[in-house]
Amino acid sequence: xxxxxxxxxxxxxxxxxxxxxxxxxxxxxxxxxxxxxxxxxxxxxxxxxxxxxxxxxxxxxxxxxxxxxxxxxxxxxxxxxxxxxxxxxxxxxxxxxxxxxxxxxxxxxxxxxxxxxxxxxxxxxxxxxxxxxxxxxxxxxxxxxxxxxxxxxxxxxxxxxxxxxxxxxxxxxxxxxxxxxxxxxxxxxxxxxxxxxxxxxxxxxxxxxxxxxxxxxxxxxxxxxxxxxxxxxxxxxxxxxxxxxxxxxxxxxxxxxxxxxxxxxxxxxxx
Amino acid sequence: xxxxxxxxxxxxxxxxxxxxxxxxxxxxxxxxxxxxxxxxxxxxxxxxxxxxxxxxxxxxxxxxxxxxxxxxxxxxxxxxxxxxxxxxxxxxxxxxxxxxxxxxxxxxxxxxxxxxxxxxxxxxxxxxxxxxxxxxxxxxxxxxxxxxxxxxxxxxxxxxxxxxxxxxxxxxxxxxxxxxxxxxxxxxxxxxxxxxxxxxxxxxxxxxxxxxxxxxxxxxxxxxxxxxxxxxxxxxxxxxxxxxxxxxxxxxxxxxxxxxxxxxxxxxxxxxxxxxxxxxxxxxxxxxxxxxxxxxxxxxxxxxxxxxxxxxxxxxxxxxxxxxxxxxx
Numbered sequence: 001x002x003x004x005x006x007x008x009x010x011x012x013x014x015x016x017x018x019x020x021x022x023x024x025x026x027x028x029x030x031x032x033x034x035x036x037x038x039x040x041x042x043x044x045x046x047x048x049x050x051x052x053x054x055x056x057x058x059x060x061x062x063x064x065x066x067x068x069x070x071x072x073x074x075x076x077x078x079x080x081x082x083x084x085x086x087x088x089x090x091x092x093x094x095x096x097x098x099x100x101x102x103x104x105x106x107x108x109x110x111x112x113x114x115x116x117x118x119x120x121x122x123x124x125x126x127x128x129x130x131x132x133x134x135x136x137x138x139x140x141x142x143x144x145x146x147x148x149x150x151x152x153x154x155x156x157x158x159x160x161x162x163x164x165x166x167x168x169x170x171x172x173x174x175x176x177x178x179x180x181x182x183x184x185x186x187x188x189x190x191x192x193x194x195x196x197x198x199x200x201x202x203x204x205x206x207x208x209x210x211x212x213x214x215x216x217x218x219x220x221x222x223x224x225x226x227x228x229x230x231x232x233x234x235x236x237x238x239x240x241x242x243x244x245x246x247x248x249x250x251x252x253x254x255x256x257x258x259x260x261x262x263x264x265x266x267x268x269x270x271x
Numbered sequence: 272x273x274x275x276x277x278x279x280x281x282x283x284x285x286x287x288x289x290x291x292x293x294x295x296x297x298x299x300x301x302x303x304x305x306x307x308x309x310x311x312x313x314x315x316x317x318x319x320x321x322x323x324x325x326x327x328x329x330x331x332x333x334x335x336x337x338x339x340x341x342x343x344x345x346x347x348x349x350x351x352x353x354x355x356x357x358x359x360x361x362x363x364x365x366x367x368x369x370x371x372x373x374x375x376x377x378x379x380x381x382x383x384x385x386x387x388x389x390x391x392x393x394x395x396x397x398x399x400x401x402x403x404x405x406x407x408x409x410x411x412x413x414x415x416x417x418x419x420x421x422x423x424x425x426x427x428x429x430x431x432x433x434x435x436x437x438x439x440x441x442x443x444x445x446x447x448x449x450x451x452x453x454x455x456x457x458x459x460x461x462x463x464x465x466x467x468x469x470x471x472x473x474x475x476x477x478x479x480x481x482x483x484x485x486x487x488x489x490x491x492x493x494x495x496x497x498x499x500x501x502x503x504x505x506x507x508x509x510x511x512x513x514x515x516x517x518x519x520x521x522x523x524x525x526x527x528x529x530x531x532x533x534x535x536x537x538x539x540x541x542x543x544x545x546x547x548x549x550x551x552x553x554x555x556x557x558x559x560x561x562x563x564x565x566x567x568x569x570x571x572x573x574x575x576x577x578x579x580x581x582x583x584x585x586x587x588x589x590x591x592x593x594x595x596x597x598x599x600x
Contacts, residue, residue: 004400004449008426008456011398017428018382020353029379033365033372040367040408105363109424112327114353115380269331 026119027126034127037097038134044093045131049138052086056142059206067207072147079143080160080233081205086139087132087164088200088225092192094128094172098179099188118264125172132168136161152238159240160232163248167228170252173259180266204229224251280305280340280432280463281326287334288321295321297487298335303465303480305340305431308458310478311467318487319467320360323434326465327357340431356425360436363421366410370401370420373409378427395423399453415446422453433457435466439473451477471495483582490582501581505571506544507551512564514538520563527554545570 021029038045056079064074098121101107110120140148140157150157175192182188202216203225209217220226231244281303288296296318303309311319324330326339328348336343342350357363364373374392383391396402399419404412409420418438425433435454439447454464454477468474474481475495483491483498491498509524511517521532521541528550530543545551548570558565 003452004398005452005456005459007398008453009460011394012426012429012457012460012462018384018387021380021382025382026380029376032379033368033376036368036372037365040369101365104366105359106365108324108329108359109357109363110380111329112352112355112357113377113380114349 021115023116023119026115027122030120030123031126031130032123034097034124035130037127038131045134049086049135051089052082052135052139053142055085056082056139057146060146063206075143075146075148077208078206079139079148080236081203081229083136083139083143083160084164084225084229084232085200085205086135087168088171088228089196090131090135091128091168091171091175092188092196093131094124095175095179095182095188095192096185097124098176099182099185102180103185117268121176121263121267125169128172129165129169132165133161136164150236150238152236152240156235156238156240160235163235163245164228164232167248167252170255170259173256173263176263177259177266180263199223199225227251278305279303279338281309281337281465283322283326283335283337285335286322286325286332286337288318288325288330289333294487296325296332299484299487299489301337301482301489303463305463306458306461307479308454308464308466308477310474310481311465311484312469312471312474312481313467313484314469317484319484320436321487322484323357323436323465323467327355327434328352329357354430355432355434356430357434358421358425358436358438360440364409364417364424367408369406369408370396370412371405373420374424374427377424381427383427391427395426396420399423413446414442415449418442418446418450419453422450426457429460430462432463432465435464437467437469440469447473485583505548506542507548508540508542508569508571509555509565510537510540510567512539512566516563517541519561520558520565523558523561523563524554527557539566 056075059078059082060071060075064071064078068074068077098107101110111117140161152160178191179188182191203220203223205225209220209226212220227244227247231241231248234241234244279302281301283299283301286296286299286301287294299318299322301322311322313319321330325332326337326344328339328344328351331345336345338344339351340354344351365376368376371389371392374395375388378388378391379385393402393405396405399422401416401420401423404416409417412420422435422438438450438454442450451473454466458464464477466474466477478495480492480494481498482489491501493501507524507528509520511520517534517539521534524530524541524543525532528543528545530545533542535541551568551570555565555568
């Protein structure tokens with residue numbers, strides 16, 4: 001075994017400088033990192049999928065009869081909503097990941113690299129999108145097992161999932177800002193729960209807004225999650241509402257247009 | 272780029288950075304020549320890390336300017352990033368990923384293809400004695416291993432300039448020596464190193480020149496010899512085998528060293544200030560010739576505390592390690 005210094009000298013000599021990574025290559029590399037995270041920390045996925053699985057079962061069998069007459073009928077109503085809620089909840093993990101990276105110094109190391117800077121964020125979002133797709137699969141599988149049938153067929157369900165992933169990709173830019181701004185991972189959790197609980201519960205996820213008092217309904221109707229749920233429900237039920245779908249897409253573009261530049265600016269100037 | 276700036280690896284003028292009311296860096300000038308190790312010495316909170324973060328383009332200075340390898344750190348940040356590497360104070364790799372995965376990720380970000388990145392990562396793991404831990408998550412690594420993989424991550428391509436922020440803080444002596452070996456190998460390969468440390472000993476061992484930083488300012492700059500000279504001498508501490516010999520030993524040493532002996536509360540020990548450590552051996556030899564037995568002696572180098580006290584008039588707030596070299600007789 002040669003000495004450490006001799007080996008280090010040799011390995012330094014062997015370092016040929018490759019051409020810099022292209023924006024696509026570096027984004028893909030960061031996306032790969034996000035996938036590795038899922039492999040090494042599967043509980044990240046577990047947390048956010050067990051919760052909705054519980055919700056699906058609880059709401060269907062505890063309240064289903066009371067709300068919709070029978071658990072089976074309620075499931076038909078609630079499942080698209082639960083799907084949306086699950087994935088919207090997972091978007092929060094983007095903030096958590098970025099925040100942890102800052103705390104651990106990974107962030108500094110990456111920002112000191114000669115790579116296209118947004119690729120760290122874009123890569124993370126690509127990885128997150130894969131996670132959204134996985135979580136969707138879990139919820140749909142549970143739904144199918146307990147008797148959910150989508151009138152919209154495979155295509156309708158697929159379209160709903162794609163729409164959901166697009167929306168969440170856009171929403172994630174907002175979470176990036178939270179992740180960059182909030183001090184600790186715990187605070188990120190707290191902040192996100194405060195935002196996500198009302199956003200997803202006070203919507204048409206679990207119950208039709210028509211049954212709610214007027215003041216609450218006013219909020220439900222402007223809540224973007226309601227729009228998303230209605231669009232997804234339409235697609236899955238086989239009666240897609242083009243207006244809702246376009247609304248969600250427009251909202252997504254708006255979210256990116258507003259929050260992506262802010263996130264990038266904070267990212268570049270971060271202390 | 273003029274010829275003059277090209278020769279300087281780092282050139283900073285009046286760097287300032289504040290966080291709220293706290294002026295973390297308060298007008299720092301640096302002129303660091305390419306090649307070798309430059310040490311930035313100071314206690315926690317002196318502003319060392321903030322200076323490094325500005326030079327590594329992670330922080331935009333509030334005032335002043337800096338050029339790194341001839342490029343402005345604000346306007347030409349991309350050029351700077353392409354040629355420097357940063358190893359932060361804390362393990363700056365993804366702890367959830369394995370060592371191999373971390374290095375593959377970095378290699379890919381440096382532009383290696385999928386296969387070449389794996390080859391390069393394996394080479395680095397091999398060189399840094401981490402081959403066996405390649406597939407373990409970094410969070411399971413010991414402190415020394417972590418530091419090594421952290422440094423390996425900065426050497427995927429050889430940087431022209433490397434920032435090492437407190438590379439040995441918290442390491443055991445063996446790991447610390449390994450880091451020193453790596454630093455020397457890097458210098459041999461032509462990389463300029465800017466290293467921050469809280470330990471005078473470390474700056475002494477590694478750095479060609481040292482800047483002493485306190486409260487966001489450079490308060491002294493020079494070679495370690497110059498700095499020590501500015502602080503003055505150390506002291507020799509002696510324990511006699513038989514306490515009744517103390518008087519005689521004190522007398523002899525005082526004569527040889529030309530200093531006033533200080534008798535400690537411990538009846539067997541005494542100490543004297545020394546201007547020239549080279550005289551100590553001769554003085555002790557004379558004690559032996561006189562038939563007096565010394566059981567133990569130590570020659571103290573000026574500690575970081577003493578350097579600080581001398582330079583700033585206030586002691587270091589954080590406890591600095593004892594720099595005393597002990598020699599048992």
